[in-house]
Amino acid sequence: MKLMIVTDTAEKIKSMEIRGAGRIARAAAEALRDHALSVQAPHTAAFRQEMERAAAILVATRPTAVSLPNAVHLVMNGIGQAGTVDEARSGVTRRAEQFIQSSQHAVEKIAEFGARHIRDGDKILTHCNSEVALACIIEAHRSGKEIEVFATEVRPRNQGLITIQTLNDAGIKTNFIVDSAVRSFIHDIDLVVVGADAVTVNGAVVNKIGTSQVAHTAVEARVNVLVAAETYKFAPKTVVGDLITIEERPSSEVLPDEIAKTLPHVRVRNPAFDVTPAEFIDLIITEQGVIPPQMAYIIIREYLGWDIAEFH
Numbered sequence: 001m002k003l004m005i006v007t008d009t010a011e012k013i014k015s016m017e018i019r020g021a022g023r024i025a026r027a028a029a030e031a032l033r034d035h036a037l038s039v040q041a042p043h044t045a046a047f048r049q050e051m052e053r054a055a056a057i058l059v060a061t062r063p064t065a066v067s068l069p070n071a072v073h074l075v076m077n078g079i080g081q082a083g084t085v086d087e088a089r090s091g092v093t094r095r096a097e098q099f100i101q102s103s104q105h106a107v108e109k110i111a112e113f114g115a116r117h118i119r120d121g122d123k124i125l126t127h128c129n130s131e132v133a134l135a136c137i138i139e140a141h142r143s144g145k146e147i148e149v150f151a152t153e154v155r156p157r158n159q160g161l162i163t164i165q166t167l168n169d170a171g172i173k174t175n176f177i178v179d180s181a182v183r184s185f186i187h188d189i190d191l192v193v194v195g196a197d198a199v200t201v202n203g204a205v206v207n208k209i210g211t212s213q214v215a216h217t218a219v220e221a222r223v224n225v226l227v228a229a230e231t232y233k234f235a236p237k238t239v240v241g242d243l244i245t246i247e248e249r250p251s252s253e254v255l256p257d258e259i260a261k262t263l264p265h266v267r268v269r270n271p272a273f274d275v276t277p278a279e280f281i282d283l284i285i286t287e288q289g290v291i292p293p294q295m296a297y298i299i300i301r302e303y304l305g306w307d308i309a310e311f312h
């Protein structure tokens, strides 16, 4: 059966043409929807099997952003107890559409809530390229607050370039700094706003490598740290002790292979994400409201709709 739509999206996620936890989740939902529309199956069991194959390909692309398995899980639940292939198909497409819409709505809600925590005159530091973190900053600017942003470069993939492009397009005064300059500028900063790939039950936030250094530096300087994260970035399985896998990407992203091969005693390490403990975070802004990180369990229980029985 044709898996083209799915493998194409999977390739784009792997190569980071599609990146950022929210966008990855929406792209996976779209791919499952389109795949469901094209699958020819003689009965629901065959349809389910084919969809599960597609879901597994998507989930295997990048291991850290929990939004991906959460979105796939929500969409796949659309098959439910469908009696016919058509029912199963429309269950999947409906769930996918719902997810995409609710994700877009969540970004808008978070922008609204997050902007309230940004004051007129604030200098804000952001790291990496987070759609929701930027939405908060842009909403604060749109509502008339005079703000200035410090954006990091984000080695090795330079997501900071996308960030400064977006901020520039929004007409926001922005300073572009290398990652290692954060501590040099922290005393100019009033607030750190970042996104998340995953939030664990104990309120730790997994985000782009370097986020924990940024947060640590902010805490030392008594600068508040806000994390913007839709509820589908909370990780249900951390309730039963699962750890978030930190993706380690190819060393060639950090050091070209031609140079690396001349240095036989050197091993290049390239973890793409790190873990910021709850103690370094002041608030997590979700579309359901603003919470201290220690309340992460409530989000998982109330809003994610995971049945605890599914963990076993």
Ligand code: RUB
Binding pocket: 019, 020, 021, 022, 023, 065, 127, 128, 129, 130, 131, 132, 133, 159, 194, 195, 196, 197, 207, 208, 209, 272
């Ligand atoms: C992206 C990253 C972002 C989060 C949140 O990493 O760490 O901060 O995914 O982004 P990568 P968003 O570039 O490796 O995917 O708010 O857009 O979901």
